[in-house]
């Protein structure tokens with residue numbers, strides 16, 4: 001999916017500016033007749049880029065899950081394009097996010113851990129910075145996910161944070177996902193009709209609070225969802241598959257997490273119900289953002305992209 005996503009963004013940038021000394025620019029047109037222009041400047045699209053964290057591909061209604069409650073994402077998929085044959089090239093947070101921001105595979109951007117930063121030159125070529133250079137108002141909300149130094153001053157609107165974030169702060173009663181929705185609406189309200197914008201919103205949801213007592217705490221409004229649902233246990237949970245794996249896989253971090261989350265059928269149901277509640281909470285905020293775009297009369301010229309860093 002990411003390659004398609006970044007293609008769209010690159011198209012927006014290409015539309016935004018044509019240097020005068022390149023073919024197609026002013027000097028070239030002065031000596032060559034060229035094609036007739038229909039209008040001086042096509043209206044540049046706004047972009048809302050929504051990124052989930054650790055969202056499995058198949059836990060949305062629009063990707064075939066009959067138990068999921070994701071009406072707003074399903075509606076987006078219905079009126080948009082659902083890329084059904086898309087792949088994350090490097091399925092871990094920071095590396096995947098660096099690919100999304102830069103449009104490059106890991107072997108080229110060379111960010112292969114959680115501490116490495118973009119070089120200043122590479123950061124200037126990320127999609128938000130290219131759009132900003134092209135005149136866009138750029139906003140970032142949520143988990144930045146690449147390096148530890150936050151590029152807060154390079155955005156017109158910044159509500160990003162380093163690390164993983166927490167669903168509930170010490171004093172904070174509102175769920176993080178809902179707070180991010182509030183921030184997105186604040187950003188949209190601050191936009192002006194004459195300036196295109198790009199909002200990047202990176203949910204924490206539905207990432208775990210690793211090793212917390214409750215690892216996937218939902219919005220209190222969603223506590224009652226899925227209470228009676230029984231989620232199907234994957235066939236590959238059977239020990240005969242695990243026994244066939246090599247020792248380094250059997251001893252891996254994944255197995256430790258499986259032990260504390262999925263070891264018994266009861267643990268599996270408890271964790272998966274919370275995970276689906278978190279996804280529904282995220283869906284609610286997507287719905288609020290789309291409703292705000294509609295209220296502002298911006299839906300006709302805004303590209304909304306929804307994807308995940310890894311599953």
Ligand SMILES: [Ca+2]
Nearest residue numbers: 053054093309
């Ligand atoms: Ca992730």
